[in-house]
Amino acid sequence: MxxxxxxxxxxxxxxxxxxxxxxxxxxxxxxxxxxxxxxxxxxxxxxxxxxxxxxxxxxxxxxxxxxxxxxxxxxxxxxxxxxxxxxxxxxxxxxxxxxxxxxxxxxxxxxxxxxxxxxxxxxxxxxxxxxxxxxxxxxxxxxxxxxxxxxxxxxxxxxxxxxxxxxxxxxxxxxxxxxxxxxxxxxxxxxxxxxxxxxxxxxxxxxxxxxNSFPVDYTMVGEKPKREGNHSAICCGYGLYVCQDGKSVYVMILGGGSIKRALPLLGLEFGTELFPADSSMIYPDTPAGDLLEERFKEFCLKRTVKEVEAVFLANEVPCSRVMEYDDALENPHYQAxxxxxxxxxxxxxxxxxxxxxxxxxxxxxxxxxxxxxxxxxxxxxxxxxxxxxxxxxxxxxxxxxxxxxx
Structure with missing residues (x-):
């Protein structure tokens, strides 16, 4: 008491x-x-x-x-x-x-x-x-x-x-x-x-x-939302990708800086006709989007989640492995x-x-x-x-x- x-x-x-x-x-x-x-x-x-x-x-x-x-x-x-x-x-x-x-x-x-x-x-x-x-x-x-x-x-x-x-x-x-x-x-x-x-x-x-904007997108312009699953429906390089060890990583190549830093990692060139220097988003169902997605999936499937995360973080591309509770308990930042x-x-x-x-x-x-x-x-x-x-x-x-x- x-x-x-x-x-x-x-x-x-x-x-x-x-x-x-x-x-x-x-x-x-x-x-x-x-x-x-x-x-x-x-x-x-x-x-x-x-x-x-x-x-x-x-x-x-x-x-x-x-x-x-x-x-x-x-x-x-x-x-x-x-x-x-x-x-x-x-x-x-x-x-x-x-x-x-x-x-x-x-x-x-x-x-x-x-x-x-x-x-x-x-x-x-x-x-x-x-x-x-x-x-x-x-x-x-x-x-x-x-x-x-x-x-x-x-x-x-x-x-x-x-x-x-x-x-x-x-x-x-x-x-x-x-x-x-x-x-x-x-x-x-x-x-x-x-x-x-x-x-x-x-x-x-x-x-x-x-x-967020989904209700007003509909009330103002009649656009209905689309269920996206684990990947953005409006942006490539923005979603969940499976790695070599079967674990997953979530990556967001969004904004000009992220695109500029990410493309060379995938063997792609920034500032070209395909990927213009003023790009802030790579759209799906375009030649650039299809190529980016293909390269991204290949990149992840050849590496473990730890390796993928290390490469992208070293190049300041926002990403994180999909953590589970055992990962969290052992993670130094969680502990700190x-x-x-x-x-x-x-x-x-x-x-x-x-x-x-x-x-x-x-x-x-x-x-x-x-x-x-x-x-x-x-x-x-x-x-x-x-x-x-x-x-x-x-x-x-x-x-x-x-x-x-x-």
Whole structure:
């Protein structure tokens, strides 16, 4: 267990309290970013069903719920709502992830929460938003559903095959980052004005927002996107190539400088009629593009991935072998920047996960605690809200709160 006073003061966000009632990836990631940067974060976990991030090896929980305290609460009950509203009175940012309108059904809409705390920032994360066509608002969603509805999935895969979902869960992770940033912006405004904000974050809209120029290419000139697979559809020398040892390298010969440095490596001459000196891109389905691709494939198939990477990097042509986790663990740059970090779980065992990023010079984040077990901090949190031992005992008896050693 951990009291509020046990939380060390560190990072950019010390002194801020964030509460989240979420599951899966998007919202837990947002909460984790707050916790890694020094905010006090309380995870409200369903008293009836543990968070799905505890399934299998529990890796997502350990990665995203470190530095957090845990209150396991049956929120929709009368007693659960009373505890929740008392907690909201002392909270800066509340993050929830559910179907649109769920909190309205529980009698806990934004206006009710603002009656208890006018400065509260409320971040709603849902698949289809809090407003719009009711049939859509009440739909359930996960990352791949948002990819499908948000026109994201159509972009991924190979042109001659059906679309495939991009992995691992890019829309969820983007939503988490949007929730983190927008929540902080809203908090700054609340501190300036004394008035809170409600953030309506719909997964499919974030999927649409993060598609670069593809949506506007269609809205402005009617150009539909093409699934590119592992190679650019508009530029040669820009994609994945298989090497002699069966491993792959990803190369980008893009821009005049890269073209000028890359062509001689392939036995081609820069500044000719075929490859003019003002070229910044070599186009497919042209004599220059066909020749470049032929030479490039031959070059890679005669060399190991290590050799290909060494030649191109020595000539300042952007490239990288396709790394796997064992490569990353052994890589000197990964090691020098401490990409992987070991910390202690609350049961005393060790856990190796991905470190805190981005790195900060003056107010860095830190890991002070592993992910909590279900209801691990019930007594401490409720006592801080002013509940007596008898009141806490009664909540346990009514199963409004619970504890599980997982």
């Amino acid at each position: 951990a009291k509020r006073t046990d939380i060390p003061q560190f990072g950019l966000l010390s002194g801020i309290r964030v509460v989240h009632c979420t599951t899966s990836i998007a919202a837990p990631l947002a909460a984790s970013l707050y916790a890694e940067n020094g905010a006090e974060v309380i995870m409200l976990e369903n008293a009836k069903t543990p968070c799905m991030s505890r399934n299998r090896y529990g890796g997502p929980l350990q990665q995203n719920a470190k530095n957090e305290r845990n209150l396991s609460l049956d929120l929709p009950t009368l007693e659960g709502k009373k505890v929740f509203l008392k907690l909201m009175e002392q909270t800066d940012i509340y993050i929830e992830a559910s179907k649109g309108g769920q909190y309205d059904k529980w009698g806990l809409n934004d206006e009710v929460l603002w009656e208890h705390n006018p400065r509260l920032v409320i971040v709603h994360i849902s698949g289809f938003g809090q407003t719009g066509v009711p049939e859509y608002v009440r739909r359930g969603s996960y990352d791949t559903i948002a990819q499908a509805f948000g026109c994201y999935m159509q972009l991924n895969g190979f042109a001659d095959q059906p679309p495939i979902p991009a992995m691992p869960q890019p829309v969820d992770h983007l939503c988490g980052v949007f929730a983190f940033g927008t929540g902080l912006a809203a908090l700054r405004k609340a501190e300036m004005t004394g008035k809170g904000e409600s953030v309506d974050l719909a997964q499919y809209e974030i999927a649409m927002r993060c598609q 920047r401490e990409v992987f970090k070991e910390w202690e779980k609350v049961d005393g065992s060790k856990f190796t996960g991905v470190n805190i990023f981005p790195k900060l010079k003056n107010f860095p984040g830190q890991i002070w605690r592993g992910a909590p077990s279900v209801g691990m901090d019930n007594e401490d949190i409720l006592a801080e809200l002013g509940l007596s031992d008898e009141e806490i005992k009664e909540l346990y008896e009514k199963k409004v709160i619970t504890q599980r050693n997982i």
